[in-house]
Amino acid sequence: MRIGITSVFVDDQAEAERFYTGVLGFEIRQDLPLGTDRWLTVAPPGRPEIELLLEPAHHPAVKPYRDALAADGIPLLMLFSDDVRAEVDRLERAGVHFTQPPQAMGDVTTAVFDDTCGNLVVLVQQS
Amino acid sequence: MYDALAHRVRRAVLDALVERDGQTLFELTTRLVTDGVTTGSRQAITQHLDVLEQTGLLRIERVGRQRIHRVDLTGLRDICERWRLHPGPPDADQAGSR
Numbered sequence: 001m002r003i004g005i006t007s008v009f010v011d012d013q014a015e016a017e018r019f020y021t022g023v024l025g026f027e028i029r030q031d032l033p034l035g036t037d038r039w040l041t042v043a044p045p046g047r048p049e050i051e052l053l054l055e056p057a058h059h060p061a062v063k064p065y066r067d068a069l070a071a072d073g074i075p076l077l078m079l080f081s082d083d084v085r086a087e088v089d090r091l092e093r094a095g096v097h098f099t100q101p102p103q104a105m106g107d108v109t110t111a112v113f114d115d116t117c118g119n120l121v122v123l124v125q126q127s
Numbered sequence: 128m129y130d131a132l133a134h135r136v137r138r139a140v141l142d143a144l145v146e147r148d149g150q151t152l153f154e155l156t157t158r159l160v161t162d163g164v165t166t167g168s169r170q171a172i173t174q175h176l177d178v179l180e181q182t183g184l185l186r187i188e189r190v191g192r193q194r195i196h197r198v199d200l201t202g203l204r205d206i207c208e209r210w211r212l213h214p215g216p217p218d219a220d221q222a223g224s225r
Contacts, residue, residue, distance in 0.1 A: 070192040073151020106161035
């Protein structure tokens with residue numbers, strides 16, 4: 001057994017595609033029409049083992065859940081990087097807004113950014 | 128005010144916000160736990176934040192979708208004035224424990 005797909009809810013799939021591919025540099029893995037929405041997954045280049053589903057946020061339970069987590073600043077996605085500070089420089093040049101600058105916390109360095117689709121994402125570098 | 132400052136975790140919250148003002152609950156909690164200040168639950172930390180907010184040492188503002196915690200130490204002036212302390216550079220032989 002292995003983890004194949006995990007998901008984040010996004011406000012707008014077209015905007016999410018632009019951000020996750022154009023800004024973060026992920027590749028589209030699956031893009032199929034699904035009713036009024038799309039089955040849209042992305043993954044980093046060269047990483048076939050797991051995909052991220054960019055899931056529409058229409059369900060009424062989603063908004064209160066995301067609003068409450070956003071209010072407390074809780075990220076809904078954790079991405080690993082070998083060099084968080086370099087990643088932050090690159091993303092800030094691309095216009096990404098960081099809500100927490102890179103900081104050492106215990107054995108890890110973290111930074112938090114806004115994915116423009118309704119989620120906070122934490123970048124983690126394990127020492 | 129004195130009660131608010133009496134608890135080690137609440138003093139650590141103020142320390143963390145003096146170091147970096149404007150943190151979310153997630154960031155503050157992560158910091159306090161990784162610094163070994165508390166193993167406390169989110170609820171316990173939230174209660175400490177409520178105490179600080181009631182004394183005015185902490186202000187919680189809404190910025191976009193997030194609630195941001197800001198430190199406000201102006202209330203401590205009353206303590207300094209009461210004992211006619213005039214905060215200056217820290218004096219080595221008066222350095223207290225945190």
